[in-house]
Amino acid sequence: MTGPVRRLLPEPTPRLRFREMTAGDLDAMAELLGDPEVMAYYPAPKTRSASADWIARMRDRYESHGHALWIIETHDGVFVGDCGITWQSVNEAPVLEVGYHVHRSLQRQGLATEAARACVNLVAREFAPTLLTAIIHPDNTASRRVAENLGMTHIDDDHAHPWIVRTVMGMQVSPR
Numbered sequence: 001m002t003g004p005v006r007r008l009l010p011e012p013t014p015r016l017r018f019r020e021m022t023a024g025d026l027d028a029m030a031e032l033l034g035d036p037e038v039m040a041y042y043p044a045p046k047t048r049s050a051s052a053d054w055i056a057r058m059r060d061r062y063e064s065h066g067h068a069l070w071i072i073e074t075h076d077g078v079f080v081g082d083c084g085i086t087w088q089s090v091n092e093a094p095v096l097e098v099g100y101h102v103h104r105s106l107q108r109q110g111l112a113t114e115a116a117r118a119c120v121n122l123v124a125r126e127f128a129p130t131l132l133t134a135i136i137h138p139d140n141t142a143s144r145r146v147a148e149n150l151g152m153t154h155i156d157d158d159h160a161h162p163w164i165v166r167t168v169m170g171m172q173v174s175p176r
């Protein structure tokens with residue numbers, strides 16, 4: 001028998017703090033994931049009910065893995081988006097992925113890069129040595145730029161996804 005999973009959280013950054021998502025975040029998450037611009041590289045923007053499912057999935061992942069995407073907000077509590085670490089698969093093999101979504105009004109200020117760096121530090125602390133990936137739609141320049149800012153390079157293409165060949169950015173994270 002193993003004990004309960006330890007719940008992880010990235011350290012705060014100069015502009016951002018992390019916390020677990022709850023059902024109380026539905027208005028903010030539905031606005032974020034319902035924005036056609038934020039979801040341009042997904043099959044479709046999410047309905048309110050799909051956003052509720054998203055939150056529930058993250059809560060299941062906190063329980064079972066200790067991590068998932070977390071809410072990122074300013075130190076004053078202004079909602080910025082989500083960012084975190086999830087298990088994904090690339091060509092059927094499990095990999096850790098850093099993911100991020102930033103509210104349209106707050107993009108292009110370096111916030112995704114800042115949050116994702118805190119996640120890399122958490123991976124260095126808790127999982128290293130390990131591969132960390134960002135699995136990206138080939139046309140998603142902003143996401144690719146964030147991955148490059150972290151030090152990732154194009155390491156693979158994922159052919160196992162039903163509707164697109166995805167670009168796999170990755171880096172080896174060493175313990176710190």
Ligand SMILES: CC(C)(COP(=O)(O)OP(=O)(O)OC[C@H]1O[C@@H](n2cnc3c(N)ncnc32)[C@H](O)[C@@H]1OP(=O)(O)O)[C@@H](O)C(=O)NCCC(=O)NCCS
Pocket residue numbers: 037038039040041099100101102103106107108109110111112113114135136137140141142143145146149
């Ligand atoms: C990807 C995303 C999180 C980036 O958030 P952000 O806070 O604007 O990112 P940053 O400010 O840290 O910018 C990172 C880099 O991307 C560039 N960038 C940001 N938005 C861009 C855009 N729309 N087009 C081209 N480049 C862009 C920035 O100029 C910056 O480049 P630099 O480091 O060379 O100066 C945001 O665009 C987003 O939420 N997109 C929709 C959700 C998504 O696709 N998530 C990733 C799924 S894999």
